[in-house]
Amino acid sequence: MITAIVNRDLKLALRSGGAWLHGLFFFAVFIALSAIAMGGSLNVMRPFAPALIWLAVIFSAMLSFPAIFLEDYQDGNLAQLKLSGVSLMRVAIAKSISFALLSIAPLLLSIPFASLVFDIPQKTILAISLSLIIATPALTIYGVLTSAILAGRRGGFLIVLITTPFLIPLLIFGLGVVTAFQESGVGALEIRALIGLSLISIAVGIPAASAALNANLE
Amino acid sequence: MTALFPDINTQYCINARDLSMSRGENVLFEGLTASVTSGDVLWVQGNNGIGKTTLLQAFAGLSRPDFGAISWIQEDAETAPKNLIAYQPHQSFAKPTLTTLEDLAFWASIYGVQDLIELTLNSVGLAAKGSVPTQKLSAGQRRRLALAKLIISRKPIWVMDEPSAAMDTDGMALIDSLIEKHINRGGSAIIASHDATRKLSSNTRILTLRASA
Numbered sequence: 001m002i003t004a005i006v007n008r009d010l011k012l013a014l015r016s017g018g019a020w021l022h023g024l025f026f027f028a029v030f031i032a033l034s035a036i037a038m039g040g041s042l043n044v045m046r047p048f049a050p051a052l053i054w055l056a057v058i059f060s061a062m063l064s065f066p067a068i069f070l071e072d073y074q075d076g077n078l079a080q081l082k083l084s085g086v087s088l089m090r091v092a093i094a095k096s097i098s099f100a101l102l103s104i105a106p107l108l109l110s111i112p113f114a115s116l117v118f119d120i121p122q123k124t125i126l127a128i129s130l131s132l133i134i135a136t137p138a139l140t141i142y143g144v145l146t147s148a149i150l151a152g153r154r155g156g157f158l159i160v161l162i163t164t165p166f167l168i169p170l171l172i173f174g175l176g177v178v179t180a181f182q183e184s185g186v187g188a189l190e191i192r193a194l195i196g197l198s199l200i201s202i203a204v205g206i207p208a209a210s211a212a213l214n215a216n217l218e
Numbered sequence: 219m220t221a222l223f224p225d226i227n228t229q230y231c232i233n234a235r236d237l238s239m240s241r242g243e244n245v246l247f248e249g250l251t252a253s254v255t256s257g258d259v260l261w262v263q264g265n266n267g268i269g270k271t272t273l274l275q276a277f278a279g280l281s282r283p284d285f286g287a288i289s290w291i292q293e294d295a296e297t298a299p300k301n302l303i304a305y306q307p308h309q310s311f312a313k314p315t316l317t318t319l320e321d322l323a324f325w326a327s328i329y330g331v332q333d334l335i336e337l338t339l340n341s342v343g344l345a346a347k348g349s350v351p352t353q354k355l356s357a358g359q360r361r362r363l364a365l366a367k368l369i370i371s372r373k374p375i376w377v378m379d380e381p382s383a384a385m386d387t388d389g390m391a392l393i394d395s396l397i398e399k400h401i402n403r404g405g406s407a408i409i410a411s412h413d414a415t416r417k418l419s420s421n422t423r424i425l426t427l428r429a430s431a
Contacts (some may be wrong), residue, residue, distance in 0.1 A: 001327070001328060004324055004327040004328060008313070008316070008320075008324050009356075011316065011320070012313055012315060012316070015315040016315070016317075075309070075311050075313070076307050076309060076311035077311050077313070079278075079280050079305070079307075079311075080305070080311055080325075081328070081365075082280075082300065083278060083280075083299065083300050083302040083303055083304065084300065084325070084328050084329060085277070085301065086328060130419065135416065216233055216280075217280060218280070218282050
């Protein structure tokens with residue numbers, strides 16, 4: 001059931017004329033404009049590179065948040081899934097997997113290319129990638145929860161309002177991992193804290209998203 | 219091989235008691251009571267905007283009445299609409315870039331009846347349209363696809379919003395024959411329509427919604 005939903009989402013995205021790549025495009029533009037805004041001096045840019053890449057990933061992901069359930073809500077597919085007897089929790093899990101594959105994975109894959117702009121050392125690139133991979137479940141679940149709450153509305157301002165309180169600790173712990181990994185390796189406490197944050201997000205976010213969908217479908 | 223129309227042997231019914239629903243400030247209907255059980259066909263009629271779709275959504279558990287209650291009962295126990303209802307909305311819910319076959323196959327996998335895909339497409343006259351993207355189907359063909367999804371759900375109660383809209387004469391006859399097959403196996407149907415009502419079962423009833431004075 002989850003596989004069927006994910007497969008269909010992948011198929012629809014690949015046939016959408018590239019709409020699923022908007023986040024990646026925004027990511028590239030954000031990185032390029034940041035480099036220009038900072039004068040292009042590598043010495044100035046290098047210390048800020050992890051924060052800029054993290055912000056670029058978060059903003060790019062936020063751009064795609066409303067779309068997670070929007071179309072399925074508007075065209076009646078969500079209502080049909082509810083009536084089919086499929087647990088909305090499973091729908092939320094399936095949508096999380098689709099979102100991670102379609103919107104977050106391309107960003108993660110482009111981190112090495114973004115790092116070239118700032119000329120940062122390999123160990124830092126590894127640390128940024130690791131921190132974002134660990135944060136992916138949390139970032140994904142925040143998106144799924146937001147979209148489930150907003151189902152049927154685009155709500156640009158509401159997205160910022162709903163997700164910011166969740167994203168602040170993620171950003172703090174994520175950037176903490178970047179520093180800690182370079183100093184202490186994989187055993188760093190910050191890594192465990194970020195893993196914990198992602199696990200809590202899954203445990204709380206999926207049932208919450210399911211409840212929000214259910215409320216929106218009544 | 220799995221039968222396209224399963225025998226529905228369980229006892230079930232929907233009871234709507236004293237329903238009142240509104241859209242914004244506008245009261246659509248008040249004090250509506252209706253019940254549907256095995257073998258029933260309930261035609262819901264009324265002018266545009268009178269609340270037929272709203273009532274159907276309430277029967278399907280997709281919107282809440284302002285007052286009154288709907289209960290879905292199966293074998294003497296209260297249940298959720300998802301166990302009883304298949305809902306065909308007025309708008310097609312086909313994904314435009316999927317082919318007819320892919321769209322139906324998705325729902326077949328959700329209902330766990332992948333072996334019925336071809337049989338169902340044949341039964342609604344879309345066998346030759348399997349590889350056509352749903353956005354290239356005509357409005358009538360999309361209604362047929364929606365009908366295929368009702369069949370593949372294998373639920374006892376079909377709630378149908380304007381099933382014959384945009385259908386040709388053959389299509390309308392097809393809908394009637396499929397509903398009759400469903401009813402004969404113990405199913406029931408609630409149909410909102412502007413068409414002349416047809417006696418599709420021995421227990422066909424008409425519910426006419428009228429604007430309150």
